[in-house]
Amino acid sequence: MKSKFIFFLYFYIVFAVQLLSAQTSYPGLNTWYHPQSIAMAGAGFSMLSVESDIKNPALLNERKGSLHLALLLYPAKIEAGIISLSMPRSKRVYSFGLRHLNYGFFDGYDEYGNQTGPYTSGDEWLTVSVGERRKGNRIALGGTLGGFFSQLESYQSVLMTLTVGALLYIDEFDAKLGLSLGNYGFIFKRYTQTNEQLPTRLVGSFVKKLAHLPLQLSIDIGYELTSPPWFRLGGIFQLPYRFQLRWGMSSDKYFQKTGNSLSSDYLGSSGVGLSYAYGRYSFDISGYFFGTGGWISGISISIKL
Numbered sequence: 001m002k003s004k005f006i007f008f009l010y011f012y013i014v015f016a017v018q019l020l021s022a023q024t025s026y027p028g029l030n031t032w033y034h035p036q037s038i039a040m041a042g043a044g045f046s047m048l049s050v051e052s053d054i055k056n057p058a059l060l061n062e063r064k065g066s067l068h069l070a071l072l073l074y075p076a077k078i079e080a081g082i083i084s085l086s087m088p089r090s091k092r093v094y095s096f097g098l099r100h101l102n103y104g105f106f107d108g109y110d111e112y113g114n115q116t117g118p119y120t121s122g123d124e125w126l127t128v129s130v131g132e133r134r135k136g137n138r139i140a141l142g143g144t145l146g147g148f149f150s151q152l153e154s155y156q157s158v159l160m161t162l163t164v165g166a167l168l169y170i171d172e173f174d175a176k177l178g179l180s181l182g183n184y185g186f187i188f189k190r191y192t193q194t195n196e197q198l199p200t201r202l203v204g205s206f207v208k209k210l211a212h213l214p215l216q217l218s219i220d221i222g223y224e225l226t227s228p229p230w231f232r233l234g235g236i237f238q239l240p241y242r243f244q245l246r247w248g249m250s251s252d253k254y255f256q257k258t259g260n261s262l263s264s265d266y267l268g269s270s271g272v273g274l275s276y277a278y279g280r281y282s283f284d285i286s287g288y289f290f291g292t293g294g295w296i297s298g299i300s301i302s303i304k305l
Contacts, residue, residue: 051082054144079100165179202223
């Protein structure tokens with residue numbers, strides 16, 4: 001009885017997080033952990049952001065020394081957060097990240113239906129990254145190695161993750177082309193004997209700074225082993241007084257349509273966020289709307305070192 005309850009709970013959690021990540025196993029590998037990601041609906045694989053280490057680590061060559069802290073609130077009281085540290089050394093930039101995804105609190109029961117006390121389930125993802133672009137070189141390269149630890153009551157899973165990426169800088173057109181392979185890895189310990197597949201993804205991306213608008217426009221096309229191909233569009237507006245406006249939308253809106261509301265169908269799978277920089281500090285606040293209902297919201301602070 002206890003085993004059936006655990007497996008039912010596991011599949012319920014995975015189904016709920018599918019709305020967030022469109023994945024069927026290890027949803028924490030494709031969950032967003034920073035407001036910049038939800039503001040752009042996951043777009044911007046060739047734009048520098050706090051989560052470039054798991055999108056395209058070649059972008060890390062553009063990053064300065066900095067510390068980032070963020071908290072996101074998902075539907076069903078699911079929480080996510082990140083602590084990230086970047087340090088330039090010689091011709092490379094190194095980054096260290098710790099991500100946490102908390103599925104919430106649950107009441108445990110034994111096989112006789114007696115309460116065994118509350119417990120939590122969640123994922124921890126520790127990453128080490130490096131990005132490099134040689135002076136005068138149009139190409140940047142980067143890689144991220146991670147340890148992913150997932151727990152569902154007494155059931156645990158451990159895996160190693162690898163993300164690699166490359167960027168081509170087209171300076172004549174203020175543009176960049178990117179290609180990245182993410183969520184490749186090996187499972188060292190599984191929840192059960194079921195042979196689960198990692199959501200490995202291949203993403204091609206393009207970013208162009210527009211000539212007559214203070215806007216960087218991003219287009220991303222991705223293919224994942226465990227879900228249909230997707231398309232994302234986003235951008236960053238440079239506003240007066242050190243403000244930035246981020247926005248994005250995803251092809252997920254076509255899978256989230258309900259037909260109940262035109263506004264929900266139109267705005268579904270869309271994000272928006274505002275950033276503000278003051279001296280060494282910068283702040284982000286963002287939101288993402290599901291066409292099926294519900295919001296993701298997030299806040300963050302970054303400090304230049």
